[in-house]
Amino acid sequence: MSLGDLLQNLLFDYTLRTVALGSMVLGIVSGALGAFAMLRKQSLLGDAISHAALPGVVLAFLLTRSKESLVLILGAAIASWLATLWMFAIIRHTRIKEDAALGLVLSVFFGFGLMLLTYTQRLPDSRQAGLSTFLFGQAATLLVRDVQTMIGLGVVAILLLLAFWKEFKLLSFDREFAVSLGLPVAMLDVVLTTLLVIAIVIGLQAVGVLLMSAMVVAPAAASRQWTDRLGTMVTLSAFFGAISGLVGALISSTGTGFSTGPLVVLIASAIVLFSMFFAPNRGLFWGWVRQQRSRCQLRLENVLTDLFLLANQHGNLLHPHSIQALRAMNAGGDWVQTSLLRLKELEMVSQLDEHNWALTPKGVETARQIVNIYHPTGEGQ
């Protein structure tokens, strides 16, 4: 299937349009809220929240016998909320640390959820059939009504995030200072955590409880690589989330048989990998390039000053020397030749014959400056 076909499908295929839109919405909301979770060092909280949602989904179904997405999402949100509260209570009132508390709550809730799920599957009620999609997610089951619910909740979450932007920013950066200013920090904590819960539960049907936490972590981690501004970071994170959702839905629609949820997560992870390597400043690749460049520069300076020091001993700064002498001064480095050629391009040295090289007046001047920097009282005076 060509790209043109894909775009045509996106515009005119009703199902694909719904699925793509739903995936983008979940990507945007989880990306934006995930950025704050990451800055508050709570990325893993997303994992607990999404796993803990499972019993809520099943219980909501058992109580109402409805598979209306708003009902299931509400159940998920309540369970996630209780899990989060419980976790914070454990951290506050016992000596169990955050990681252990998180693991504990996550496994208890998830285990309970699985138990409920297997119980439900043995019920004669055929309506339970779709519930297990909440494990791995199945974007193809998204209906327009579901996406409308997702959009409604997502818009509310984003609007609240914008409304309390400066408070959330301060809360994430310097909580104690926020308290000293008199901000109701406990309330803000509750609101921000609730928004994260919303971001996660609206994505559960499409991506599933197992993988949804990746959508909290991945876009945020990727966006942090590209920028040092909070606003840009949150926007970029939402954008990466949207792209992951869209591309995941498109690839899934090509009939390869891959389901959307895992694809969305894989695309997001690919964006993280790419960002880690190629983002300016923080990217590993550019770090490597910078290192190579400065190494190259250092080698040029080495060769130049070596020629200068050698010639200085002859009382004639333009006195030529053989490349062998220079190699000997630099532990036989193979790079002496390339450095000389580069210096020749810069018109700092001239090649007299196959082996012999001499400084040009310009080279002498540059070498003198370098020597003066490194050895202020040295031979350069």
Added chain:
Amino acid sequence: MGQNLAPFAIQVTDLTVTYNEKPVLWDVDMEVPEGVLMAIVGPNGAGKTTLIKTILGLLEPAAGRVLIQGKPYKEKRHMVGYVPQRGTVDWDFPTTVIDVVMMGRYGSLGWFKRPGKAERQAAYEALEKVGMSAFARRQISQLSGGQQQRVFLARALVQNASIYFMDEPFQGVDAVTERAIIALLQELRAAGKTVVVVHHDLQTVPEYFDWVMLLNVRRIASGPMAEVFTDENLRLTYGGRLAFLREREATT
């Protein structure tokens, strides 16, 4: 005390703070008159930071009460500025120097309002005062320790408070920054502000400050420098650790 006397800038009465049932501060009284530059001095674990944090309402006391200019802290919050230890935040947070300084205004700005021109102007002026205006647009992760400290000071300055609490502002800064900070503290005092500083270097206490509190879980002594900062009181505060005291005697 007569009713017509002006209330203390800070008055702490019978303050006890516990951590896991162990007292960190025990029955501490503290009266700070308006307009003094005061050091809180004591060994590690004496409860200096705890005292400040409790006054600011960051920690709940087990007993006792705190009055700011004769009123509970909540009513006088806008009069109080705070400079926390700079190690308490993540300096890799994606934000700029000017943004951090403007955070000092978030308390008075009110809900749903974004910092605007007035806040930016105040932040620039504060940065000017601490000699950091050239760094306004800089990402905060690029700052040195001394520069971080000055950014925190600037953030407290835009709070435009009349009482300042500073937790070890001299920690890990070089001599130049230390002089810049002390000049700023003296400027604040000259403007009639009250400044309370947790301080570690005993050598510089009498030079920098005019008021002092010696603390080691209990209050050892508190008052004007000349009266309180005596070898006897220091011995009581620091217990058996006398080596530095002998040094002090040798140098005086």
